[in-house]
Amino acid sequence: MVAQDEQGVRIGLSAVVIAVRDRTACVLTVSGDDGLTALPFGPFDPVRDRTFERALRDFVTDQTGFRLGFVEQLYTFGDLGRASPRATPGPERRREVSVGYLALTADAVDAPPLDEARWTPLLDIFPWEDRRDGPAACLPALIAALNDWAATDPRRLIRVQTLFATLPPHRWNEGRVLDRYELLYEAGLVAEADRDNDRPVAATLSGLPMASDHRRILATGLGRLRSKLKYRPVLFDLMPATFTLSDLQSAAEAIAGLSLHKQNFRRGVERTGLVQPTGVMSSATGGRPAELFRVIDGDLTGGDTLGLPLPAQR
Incomplete structure (x- = not known):
């Protein structure tokens, strides 16, 4: 699903679409040509398509039925033999360039x-990245x-x-x-790695493979x-119009893969001045009713706007 010009350069576009569903961080996926889980991806046709973003x-x-909102360019992947993370030998060694978007x-x-x-849980794909309840169950075997x-x-x-972070002073x-x-x-x-090197696939502890x-x-x-959470309020792009502070913390934990200190997180949210109470209570959690908040009106992309705190539990 890529475009190819006369010089053998193929241009493809890939979309990383992330959401939080039922307090679980998910990515939008499709079935790849080989039946493996894949990101939505497709060709850029320089004759037909006016821009990369419009084609994306x-x-x-077309592939998912889902309409994208705001997107940003992520990275350009241009390795030789881009079927794997590194250039792979072969008679064609055709150059494929893929522009990724988030x-x-x-x-x-x-x-x-x-x-x-489908919406696929991110931590099914990267299980070692989940540290909300301590190191992931798969991690000891992977470290060994x-x-x-x-x-x-x-x-x-x-x-x-x-x-x-297997030994001090290294931190995760x-x-x-x-x-x-x-x-x-x-x-x-x-x-x-097994697939790209024509070995029988033996890796069983390292999550859901992808195309x-x-x-x-x-x-x-x-x-x-994860990096942007600390310096831009991007978490609000994953939240509904109103939410509880518990919902906000759960979304941050789902993305960061960390367990956050409740009171420190809430104090940090209040200090940002980015949310305000609605005066409406929610009992959706099944416990004590919690107040709903909303994001303040205005542009959250400005240079003075800060990210949300990620005070991890000790």
């Missing part, structure tokens, strides 16, 4: 209209395998220790999603979003 919007709607939506209450599209792979190479060991950096995925790929611990290099693109998008 059209094929996402979109956030609050309009994901229902399933996508088309049967082949990484240490075996790195045992004879001090540089590899440092990367493992730094990225997975939730924004380095792509670096952790690429380390697991290099160590042969994700299914895509082509879509898990790499998604890791780039999730890492970008």
Whole structure:
């Protein structure tokens, strides 16, 4: 599903569309040509399409029935042999360029209209990124395998220790999603590494594999979003018109993969001045009624607008 010109350059577009559904961070996915989970993706036709973004919007709607709101360009992926995170040898070595886009939506209450599209939990794809209840269940086995792979190479060991915070003074950096995925790929611990090297797929602890290099693109998008939480109020793009502070914290935790300190988070939200109470109470949680809040009117993209705090539990 890519365009190709006379020089053998193919141009494709990929969409990372993220939402929070039932307090779970999800990404919009389709079924790839090989039956694997894939991001919505398609061709850019320089003759037919006026802009990359217009083409992206059209094929996402065609493939999923979902209409995109605001999108931002994420990254341009241009490796040789872009079926995998790294250039792969072969007789063609055709250059494929894919432009990735990131979109956030609050309009994901229902399933996508088309049967082949679905909202897939992000942490099913990256299970090692979930630290809300402590290190993920899959992590000890992955760390043991990484240490075996790195045992004879001090540089590899440092990367493992730094990225997975296995020893002090290293601390978990939730924004380095792509670096952790690429380390697991290099160590042969994700299914895509087996597939791309024509080995039987043996990786069983490392989450849901994706078509082509879509898990790499998604890791780039999730890492970008986690980093932006700290300096831009992008979390509100995932929220409905009114929400409780508990809803807001759950959404932040779902995206960051961290358990946040309740009182510190709420104090930080109040200090930003970005939300105001509506005077309406909600009992949707089934417990004590909680007040609904809404985002203040105005432009939240300005240079003086700050992100929300992420005070992790100790």
